Amino acid sequence: MDEQQQHSSFDELDARIRAAREREAEKTSDGPGRRAASSGIGLGMRLSVEFVAGVAVGVGLGYVLDRLLGTTPWLMVLFLLLGGAAGVMNAYRAARGMDATVGLGAAQRRLAERQKDK
Amino acid sequence: MANPIEQFKIKPIIPLEVGGVDISFTNSAVMMVIAVVLVTAFLTLSVRSRALVPGRWQSMAEVFYEFIAGMLRENVGSAGRKYFPFIFTLFMFVLTGNLLGMVPGAFTYTSHVIVTFGMAIVVFIGVTIIGFARHGTHFLRMFFPEGAPIATAVILVPIEVISYFSRPFSLAVRLFANMTVGHIILKVLGGFVVALGVFGVVPFAFLGAVTVLEFGIAMLQAYVFTILSCIYLHDAIHMH
Numbered sequence: 001m002d003e004q005q006q007h008s009s010f011d012e013l014d015a016r017i018r019a020a021r022e023r024e025a026e027k028t029s030d031g032p033g034r035r036a037a038s039s040g041i042g043l044g045m046r047l048s049v050e051f052v053a054g055v056a057v058g059v060g061l062g063y064v065l066d067r068l069l070g071t072t073p074w075l076m077v078l079f080l081l082l083g084g085a086a087g088v089m090n091a092y093r094a095a096r097g098m099d100a101t102v103g104l105g106a107a108q109r110r111l112a113e114r115q116k117d118k
Numbered sequence: 119m120a121n122p123i124e125q126f127k128i129k130p131i132i133p134l135e136v137g138g139v140d141i142s143f144t145n146s147a148v149m150m151v152i153a154v155v156l157v158t159a160f161l162t163l164s165v166r167s168r169a170l171v172p173g174r175w176q177s178m179a180e181v182f183y184e185f186i187a188g189m190l191r192e193n194v195g196s197a198g199r200k201y202f203p204f205i206f207t208l209f210m211f212v213l214t215g216n217l218l219g220m221v222p223g224a225f226t227y228t229s230h231v232i233v234t235f236g237m238a239i240v241v242f243i244g245v246t247i248i249g250f251a252r253h254g255t256h257f258l259r260m261f262f263p264e265g266a267p268i269a270t271a272v273i274l275v276p277i278e279v280i281s282y283f284s285r286p287f288s289l290a291v292r293l294f295a296n297m298t299v300g301h302i303i304l305k306v307l308g309g310f311v312v313a314l315g316v317f318g319v320v321p322f323a324f325l326g327a328v329t330v331l332e333f334g335i336a337m338l339q340a341y342v343f344t345i346l347s348c349i350y351l352h353d354a355i356h357m358h
Contacts, residue, residue, distance in 0.1 A: 042338075045295060053287040058280050079280070082273075086280035090288070100349045102282055105263035 051087040058083015122305035153214040193348035216336035229297040235290035242286040249354035
């Protein structure tokens, strides 16, 4: 093999490596949180934890705010309801396979984009 | 039948008390030290030769490195590189804790909610600080969902804020619940094997299958904990 040939085969290899890298980068650049499908019990546990965490944090926040502002028990009641809403939202997002970033609107848009790509 | 909850009992090994606060060195702490020593030894010894063509141990260490580096690249982007040491440490600590718990008779430190919550709250506070440091008060903009009418902000912003604050809880409870439930199931099945005598082969076969499943869950939960940390980091760095 003379030098000319060797050069061209290296160039070719280089081009192939670069093309493979670009394909890889395209494949992996569709935003955060693509989650692998898990088992049924895993999903059930995940949804219940999401919901309960929302309610618990709502009640906790309401309780602390009530203690600070002396408005017992009104803020706790309000935040219980808001916490329930947050819990339902979290569970809904998890069930629909949306990513776990902040903001329902953005997550919905990304999910729609991902499904359009497929 | 053996008490299935007893395995989670914290036992002080070196009793210690400073200023009325019990800071005893417990069986949980022993396992954490073992995990840290194991991970450190594994990573430092395996890459000691610094071979260009990795040997068996070195390629194992490189698999872990590549896995977490890839996870960060996919979920956070190149800006996440800086946080690699933290995410890698977190993953190795949780993974080793989960897997050490599968050693018969060993204590699983990830089966205590305070341990997982401690890690989750560090991630949560760290991510919030990074978000405010990078974006200032503009970071708060993220709590108003895009595409919604401005009048709905009164109700939507508190919901998104509560959802944000529920993150460390769901992160901590998920890992803790998976580990605790798995170990209780194993213990209860083990109790059946002893109690049923000859017919114990039935739960024993089942026990084998569940043990394999538990190894899977141990690795999967370490992965989930780490990838969620990555996603939270993505929020703080990019705000979409």
